[in-house]
Amino acid sequence: MNTQFIQSISINWNKIEKDSYLREIESIHSLNKLEFTKPVTFFVGENGSGKSTLLEAIAISYGFNPEGGTKNYLFSTYDSHSELHEAMTVSKSYRKPNWGYFFRAESFYNVATKEEEYSDITHPSERYHQKSHGESFLALAQRQLRPNGIYLLDEPEAALSPQRQLTLLMQIYECAKHGSQFMIVTHSPILLGLPNAEIWNFDDGLLHLCEYEETDSYQITEMFINNRNLLLDRLLTKDK
Secondary structure, three states, rough: OOOOOEEEEEEEHHOOOOOHHHHOOHHHHHHOOEEEEEEEEEEEEOOOOOHHHHHHHHHHHHHOOOEEEOOOOEEEEEEEEOOOHHEEEEHHHHHHHHEEEEEEHHHHHHHHHHHHHHOOOOOOOOOHHHHOOOHHHHHHHHHOOOEEEEEEOOOOOOOHHHHHHHHHHHHHHHHHHHHOEEEOOOOEEEEHHOOOOOEOOOOOOOOOEEHHHHHHHHHHHHHHHHHHHHHHHHHHOOOO
């Protein structure tokens, strides 16, 4: 029995304009329905393959602010999201999450600023701007990720060192064990190594499931580590 908070999403393409750029994203334009059966789902693929576009639409359809934050955040610095959410239907479980958060690395500064504005005596600010980029990312994760919650994360590894990525991986794993659901866009071979996660690949023009070892993040990292000198020699001296 599927007990995930978001069990599936479906897209009615009749609600998307004929000249919309969404129809030009190969991995998305043929997508009608996508099911989520595991606590952790990863979206992987090359830049521009549609990962963040789909995650963003899911987040907005579920009720999150387009730029990120909890469901209590309501602001707009710059409207850059697509109309995909307007054509999307989210199928939800009978279960209700205790908490939720939509994290976007590219708009984290705006969310951190709003967090300070929203703070009061009862809800003091975490003062993310007073921390380094990486420290603020991790502090937010440690503050917001809880059991029995729904979390959509867009490139959470962006400012994290490999060691801090391992810390985040452990926190995701523990929360997932205790009823949370995650959808994560990532290029991190560390985060992608999380056991029993489902990985959707947006490359090759068709959204498809893949194994960890089949991702570019894993293969390129492995190739570089095992053949660093040979690879660098070919890349850096090929025109000499």
